[in-house]
Amino acid sequence: MKKYYTIGETAKLLGVTTQTLRHYEKIDILQPSYVDMETGYRYYEFNQFHCIDRIKYLQHLGLPLSEIRNIMKKGTVDGLLPALENEWQTAYHELEQIQSRIKDIEWYINYFTYLSQMEPSTALYRTQQDTRHVIYVPCYEQDELADMEIRLAAARSLKQLHALSYRRQYGYELSVPDLFQSIFKPKTYFIYLKQRPDFYTPYYKELPAGEYLCFRTKLLREQWDTKVLQTFFSSTRPVTVIGLEFEGNLVEYMDAEYEIQMLLPPE
Missing domain, CATH: 3.20.80 (Multidrug-efflux Transporter 1 Regulator Bmrr; Chain A)
Structure with a gap:
């Protein structure tokens, strides 16, 4: 197993774009393991792959990158749990709103078809x-x-x-x-x-x-x-x-x- 992977190789393996990895670097959520000062090429190590994967699934759960950055810097589950619990509350409230909207739509369908x-x-x-x-x-x-x-x-x-x-x-x-x-x-x-x-x-x-x-x-x-x-x-x-x-x-x-x-x- 080689030590360094180019930004393109890393992007392909992890299912992200090179632009995404450059954005992670820009907002200081994940820095390349090594940057060639002459060419500017960026390289990542295998042990960084799990960090990229974690950023992806936390985004999928609804957490913004700014919050993920703070969580990653703390590096503990105790820093992650409050954010997940807050996101659960937000998602559950959204679910209740969606369920209420579905009931309203069903009610109006019945209203407009009732006499027929x-x-x-x-x-x-x-x-x-x-x-x-x-x-x-x-x-x-x-x-x-x-x-x-x-x-x-x-x-x-x-x-x-x-x-x-x-x-x-x-x-x-x-x-x-x-x-x-x-x-x-x-x-x-x-x-x-x-x-x-x-x-x-x-x-x-x-x-x-x-x-x-x-x-x-x-x-x-x-x-x-x-x-x-x-x-x-x-x-x-x-x-x-x-x-x-x-x-x-x-x-x-x-x-x-x-x-x-x-x-x-x-x-």
């Missing part, structure tokens, strides 16, 4: 819902749709609420008597939260869990058939009625399909 998964001829159907968390604002008799939108946007822009994680599921709590007369009359306007806030705010409420009787309609057009509702609820009326918007296109909202959810009493 059902038979449009089904007049009434049942769904089971978990507790849902929303930020809401009240709606008033004289409100236009824009008034409700602006009121909710103003609430969401509050410093305390702006930092919350939302999902684009808008909806209304509806007046039950008006629903049975085919009249769109909202009591509140809301948007979904990904999770319950960890602080008190008067804008927060829960939509109750349970079994809901549902139908689809263009809510804002007030065109649903009330005869089926009158027949099903011949002796009682639902206490909670929710209208959830499902966007059919990204421009026109007046013709958006809504799922009307009417909470059924426990059997």
Whole structure:
């Protein structure tokens, strides 16, 4: 085994470039074992190969070269472990963010395909819902749709609420008597939260869990058939009625399909 390897030989054996080895030298993370003063040729010894390999895998783990240089100069595992533990924390946080993003994407895919998964001829159907968390604002008799939108946007822009994680599921709590007369009359306007806030705010409420009787309609057009509702609820009326918007296109909202959810009493 020869004592010295040229910079080219070293680069080829270790799977790096000569530019990388020159950069290591420049930032004083690894110096050549020998430099020919006449030719400027740089040479490395075999016992330096493991240092180059270590630099490579520490970079692969995410450590910057400046930190690797300090670790290499200390030359102890005790100097390496805190850096690895910190990098683990960073990588785990990034993983959590990626997993959260994947869940959000899956949620939106389901949102935009939800109604298409059902038979449009089904007049009434049942769904089971978990507790849902929303930020809401009240709606008033004289409100236009824009008034409700602006009121909710103003609430969401509050410093305390702006930092919350939302999902684009808008909806209304509806007046039950008006629903049975085919009249769109909202009591509140809301948007979904990904999770319950960890602080008190008067804008927060829960939509109750349970079994809901549902139908689809263009809510804002007030065109649903009330005869089926009158027949099903011949002796009682639902206490909670929710209208959830499902966007059919990204421009026109007046013709958006809504799922009307009417909470059924426990059997």
